[in-house]
Amino acid sequence: MPYRQPGNWLITGASSGFGQAIATAVLERGGRALLGARRTHLLDPLVERHPDRAVAQPLDVTVPEQVDAAVAAAVDRFGGIDVLVNNAGSGQLGAVEETADAELRRLFEVHVFAPAALVRAVLPVMRRQGGGAIVQMSSSFGRYSAPGLSAYSATKFALEGLSQALAAEVAPFGIDVLVVEPGAFRTGILDGAFHHSAAMPEYDGVVGPVREMLGGLNGTQPGDPAKAAAAIVTALGSEAPPLRL
Numbered sequence: 001m002p003y004r005q006p007g008n009w010l011i012t013g014a015s016s017g018f019g020q021a022i023a024t025a026v027l028e029r030g031g032r033a034l035l036g037a038r039r040t041h042l043l044d045p046l047v048e049r050h051p052d053r054a055v056a057q058p059l060d061v062t063v064p065e066q067v068d069a070a071v072a073a074a075v076d077r078f079g080g081i082d083v084l085v086n087n088a089g090s091g092q093l094g095a096v097e098e099t100a101d102a103e104l105r106r107l108f109e110v111h112v113f114a115p116a117a118l119v120r121a122v123l124p125v126m127r128r129q130g131g132g133a134i135v136q137m138s139s140s141f142g143r144y145s146a147p148g149l150s151a152y153s154a155t156k157f158a159l160e161g162l163s164q165a166l167a168a169e170v171a172p173f174g175i176d177v178l179v180v181e182p183g184a185f186r187t188g189i190l191d192g193a194f195h196h197s198a199a200m201p202e203y204d205g206v207v208g209p210v211r212e213m214l215g216g217l218n219g220t221q222p223g224d225p226a227k228a229a230a231a232i233v234t235a236l237g238s239e240a241p242p243l244r245l
Ligand code: NDP
Pocket: 012, 013, 014, 015, 016, 017, 018, 019, 036, 037, 038, 039, 040, 059, 060, 061, 062, 087, 088, 089, 090, 110, 137, 138, 139, 140, 181, 182, 183, 184, 185, 186, 187, 188, 189, 190, 221
């Protein structure tokens, strides 16, 4: 069942990249959006352009109180949530042997536990409304992996499994789940942790080329996030949205 359009959206990681592009597409189509991010100042331009329909919300998705507050704020401001976009994420590069538990846990917090918490908080609202849609930003690395990408891939594989089960669980309530698996898109993701140098020189030979490939790609990735955002919004609005995009 397509969500009620143009709809009330809750978008995590709306300060950059895909989140910002999806927020822009939604607002340009007349939707209302609660924009979550830690760097809320980066949300200001969108809120200034659409002051009646865009709300900036301080949201670190790994903080449960902030997740609950964001869902409550969206319901309070818009009366409901038609689409949740679990988009917040970050990169990590390192061989399994050089990736500390803390780093693996951090990534699972952002890419798995946080989306699960947001889903838990939003589902009662969507069930009450009689429908909605949930977008899970996975990755092509949620389908296969490469040297140095074990932690990133492990979290995205986990998100894929969670989402496949979720889709079957919530379909009877008229709620669609769309799992997005982008390749290489021009966002801020390569500015950060994908640039970490390998800690163990033993892995330079296998992780080094991936690091160099990602570093060399930064800013020249072939994908345009605005086109992906348009495809996501269009796919969600169709009678039978795909499970994967
Ligand atoms: P960006 O770095 O441009 O954006 C990441 C966003 O996530 C930022 O808005 C950042 O906001 C937010 N974020 C990160 N950590 C947290 C947190 N703890 N709490 C709340 N927000 C957080 O990267 P992308 O747009 O590329 O990434 C978006 C999603 O797309 C990610 O899930 C990523 O894995 C996925 N993806 C990206 C690909 C690409 O080629 N770009 C390919 C495949 C998947 P702030 O720092 O302000 O909180």
